[in-house]
Amino acid sequence: MSDSNIVLDMKGICKTFPGVIALSAVDFQLKKGEIHTLMGENGAGKSTLIKVLTGVYQIDDGKIILDGKEIRITSTGAAQKHGISTVYQEVNLCPNLTVAENIYIGREPMKRGAIDWDTINKNAKKLLEDRLNLKIDVKKLLSSYSVAIQQLVAIARAVDISRGILILDEPTSSLDINEVKELFKAMRKLKDEGMSIVFVTHFLDQVYQISDRITVLRNGKFIGTYEAENLSRMDLISKMVGKEFNNIENTHKKSREASFKEIEGDFVKTHKLGKRGTIEPFDIDIKPGEILGFAGLLGSGRTETAKVIFGIDKSDHGTISIRGKEYSYIYPLKAIQEGFGFCPEDRKVEGIIGELSIRENIILALQSSMGILKYLPMKKQQEISEKYVQLLKIVTPSIERRIDNLSGGNQQKVILARWLATNPQLLILDEPTRGIDVGAKSEIMKLVMNLASEGMTIIFISSELQEMVRCCDRVLILRDRVIISELVGEEIQEKAIMKTIADGGISYGEN
Amino acid sequence: MNGKVIKFSGFKIKQANVSIYATIILFTILFAIGSVSYDNFFTPQVFANLFIDNAYLIVVAVGETFAILTGGIDLSVGAMIAFVSMISADLLRKGVNPVLVIIFVLLVGIIFGTVQGYLIQKFKLHPWIVTLAGMFFARGSSYLISINSITIENEAFTNISSLRIPIGGGSHISVNVVVSLIIVGVAMYILKYTKFGRTIYAIGGNENSAMLMGLPVAKTKILVYTFSGFCSSLGGLLFTIYTLSGYGLHCNGMEMDAIAACVIGGVLLTGGIGSAIGPMFGVLTTGVIQSLIMFQGTLNSWWTKIAVGMLLFIFIALQRIIVIRNEKRKTVISEGKVSS
């Protein structure tokens, strides 16, 4: 590994936010002409490291050395000036401008004081053909092309501005298999011409098809950089998740008292339920009283599956039947009235109603299931709120406080309380212990087990495999938006889950 | 509107231009209806009168377009016209040099627009509430000068007002028309050939992307209101010359006519799509509707309002349908969680 080959050297990068250490002494080296993939689970620090490189954040400590010289990246403009170009997950271009204009806006060639459209169009066409093998009409509006093509246009702009370093931040999230193949073809061509690419993705198969080297981060720490061909899938997952495969012991699963309720017919059953672009059609038969886990890496589709079951995302395929009644799609109010509850993962956007009080947040779902006319009397509202504040040990001087004054963990508890207050028969918990301190975590897990033993059916989504293993009766394993496997009872072990995720896969073209 | 390129005797019609052609066709149809229904309609002078009577509105609509293209709006334009008419009339009757009056009034428009733009951009206030307040302010200020109307007798102004420029075919146009056409031409150039103009479109298309691409978003957002302010004061000047009077009640509610003209002229109210020439045809369209009703003789002039309103509704609904169809066509962006 000759030093002259290293174009970017990041040493000991540290970045802290209030209450969170995002990056702690992270190293990252990028060689000329390589595709280097950055991997890590939620909270690993991937996104923060990228934002540090692109100038969105400034580092608290550490050194960034570009082409042998130490630099400071103080803003997005500065990053671009240093020749570091980025293409983000959402295509950050303007849909109402032409392809050519999107590539050149802000740096248009001028002729006699006016924008030289001929040159722009000619150069854009040449740029796309030469560097990305893309032959399209550059005079058409960007919006008339698919997202995949738009992404390539964004890459073309970035490549033209870049002086050797290109960052692709989750560019494949909205592409189908063929489109990803085209993207990889373009990336390989760029690499052959000497471009150094930092690639961020959470799709396992893509990582192996395109990467030269892989860097793994976990909990803000640098775990290691590996040659892709030398790192097995199993090892990669172990490093991301933090469990050495061979060191994991099998947990003895206590058999839960048969608390599976006996009901006539099916409880909740889906038949090829799906939503194009979000989750492949799936069949699930949920048994009343069971704790059903959804396992998988970040981005595998666990949340999407749950959202389609709850009706917050309208399914466009298949049916769901609840206690025998069949629906081609449901919506949240219907789901709630049928006894479903959904405690979402992203509490800021989908959970808390910031300016409203704790009390109002807690009774909201219950109130909406009762309709507009039957207003819960204030006393009852206070009663319910106090009950759950006690039960979940929510720290607050009063239930009238605004919810956005609480800590993240307490906010999460309030959202959980909101759903418990509706006395659901099927409760979906999406990462219920994220952002909660260790003590509270075990409180909530105990609560979940209690609820299950009283007969509540629970769908449990968590990235903490140990939690899943301890409490689930059945686990569905997802990968790349498809449910690939199922583990039951004693089969549910961390090793088994990790192995299932690692095996299997889809091809993305020659390496 | 599938991005198809239609070849028509070697003349390529771009998708972006379809709406302008739609407006022109609409205008032509209306004018044809008039020509068929009434004698003396199909004369060059009737056509020229559309410009003479609405030159001020064309200028204002052009300024309004700049604001709407960035996703904003300017509700103060009608009030500015009244304000400008009052200032000019008052200064002129006090004997101030007409050239100075013109310069002063244009400066007032520029400053007024810039203040609005600054409040909107710097403090992230809604454009419609800032310009609504601007509207109150300008109209109220007109009355501070005088509650009665003031007739303009200044020679320079009256001469310009009565000047008729023959354009052949026995018809003529006024100075106002020339000014308005110049402004339309200047605006078209700015929007197509300057970085400022292209940044306007970028902001309207996706402000966040524009910022990430390093474009001068803040400066541009303020400047569009400066330009709109300038156009409304210039339009005010043209209106003052046209009516030779200053009055606080002038152009009550006319900002809505300007906005309607923009919408009919293909300017998308959510920003990013539109041109400078479309609104001109939008003004001509509403103008021809008014002429039709006038020629009809029996219908009251308020039918114009209803017709314009209906047209506006149709265009807004169409805009909305197109936007919805475009959103459905796009591949669904993954709703997965953003990685940390």
Add this chain to the structure above:
Amino acid sequence: MEKTKYENIFLKFYSMAIFWPLMCLITIILINFILNPGFLKIEMKDGHLFGSLIDILNRAAPLILISLGMTIVIAVQGIDISVGSVIAISACVSATVIVSNGPVILAIGAGLFAGLLCGMWNGFLVAYIGVQPMVGTLILYIVGRGIAQLITDGKILTFTNKSFIFLGTGYLLIPIPVYIAIAIILIMYFIIRKTSLGLFIEAIGVNREASRFSGINARKVIFSLYAICGLLAGLAGLIICSNIKSADANNAGQWLELDAILSVVIGGTSMSGGRFYLGGTVVGALFIQSLTTTIYSIGVPPEVTLVVKALVVITVVLIQSPIFRKMLNTSSITRNYKLKKVAKL
């Protein structure tokens, strides 16, 4: 330092949202009193109460109605600029019925129904088609007066029907419009705060997505709010036309939409939606009306109130803007810091 009981009560009052609007209202009444000591005098004549204060309440009634409607629409991040035109439509509809010797009940019903229909139209555009509120209500703003003129055939209708006129000019100790306003305030309070509607409105206004997760049907709620707003504008139109005994399509309700927005904003409801204050809006409307009266009594042309209103609006929205508040804070902090440094010397 122990706080006395009175200090505690004051603190509680101070933190209520209605404190500032109330202070503004008291200030303007005091100003009026200083300029004209007879301002606060109320006397009994012919069995009714008379006085400037009664006048303000009377004139403010229609404004209170449309401001209440405007409040709930703004709370869900919307706006309705068509209320003035809806007033014109409702006034012309009912006047037409009266002039054709129709029963008063029909006139009232028709006016209310016209307002409701307009509101439903706006609600349909905004909630179901998804048009921006400003744009959607713009249509009725332009077309409304044209429709009103269509109904009256371009004429200004006048009438003398005693029963109908009673609505706007009658007295039962205090003017009838005041009773109507009070009744509507109570009804609004009931349907919004005594059902879960108020909670849903605020939830939708703060976080529409999270509300959706909780099962709230935002579309239905938003549609009904615009319908209510239209209905209230219809009622306001009835009062106004019966008060001046005529219906003028061009001038009825002119500028009232701007006054309504002002009342809402002064009353403490934020333009970005969320928490809203019906009481604050009522106080805000009374303030606007008092402001108009004050300026009128000073002898300044009434149109000048527009300038004052403009400055008031800008001041209020600036104060509501977090960026502006930060600017103020940092500058006062630096000032304090400098003062402390000087004090240390």
